[in-house]
Amino acid sequence: MKRLTLLVLLAFSFAPAFSQAAGDSLHLMEPAFSFGKIPQGKPVFHEFLVRNMGKDSLTISNVQASCGCTTPEWEHSPIGPGAQSVIKVGYNAATEGAFSKSVVINANGQEKIIVISGTVFKAPATSGPLNASVSLLKNSN
Numbered sequence: 001m002k003r004l005t006l007l008v009l010l011a012f013s014f015a016p017a018f019s020q021a022a023g024d025s026l027h028l029m030e031p032a033f034s035f036g037k038i039p040q041g042k043p044v045f046h047e048f049l050v051r052n053m054g055k056d057s058l059t060i061s062n063v064q065a066s067c068g069c070t071t072p073e074w075e076h077s078p079i080g081p082g083a084q085s086v087i088k089v090g091y092n093a094a095t096e097g098a099f100s101k102s103v104v105i106n107a108n109g110q111e112k113i114i115v116i117s118g119t120v121f122k123a124p125a126t127s128g129p130l131n132a133s134v135s136l137l138k139n140s141n
């Protein structure tokens with residue numbers, strides 16, 4: 001009887017570990033992406049690939065960005081077992097300087113975080129500096 005009780009207790013103590021592993025079906029192929037240096041005022045986009053590693057369909061119920069400068073787009077239809085989907089994340093690059101923004105993905109009770117980062121530099125107002133020598137050459141001919 002003691003052995004049976006011990007076996008039952010051991011089985012229940014390991015059950016949460018197995019159910020958590022089985023419930024972790026949302027897999028991010030790439031949890032972070034750096035845009036590097038990007039010009040101010042030019043929106044940029046990156047597509048994050050997600051895969052359903054579970055045995056049941058996976059539905060992404062919500063994708064929430066940490067601020068209004070980041071916009072996620074995703075398929076609202078279920079992702080079958082072993083199938084992939086894309087979450088497209090855009091950044092508007094309006095503010096100069098370094099940035100790091102998080103995006104929280106909710107699917108079937110799971111929560112995963114992806115991060116985009118980079119540095120926005122002030123783009124020049126013209127394509128290049130004016131060259132006074134060119135004007136002199138044009139006037140001399």
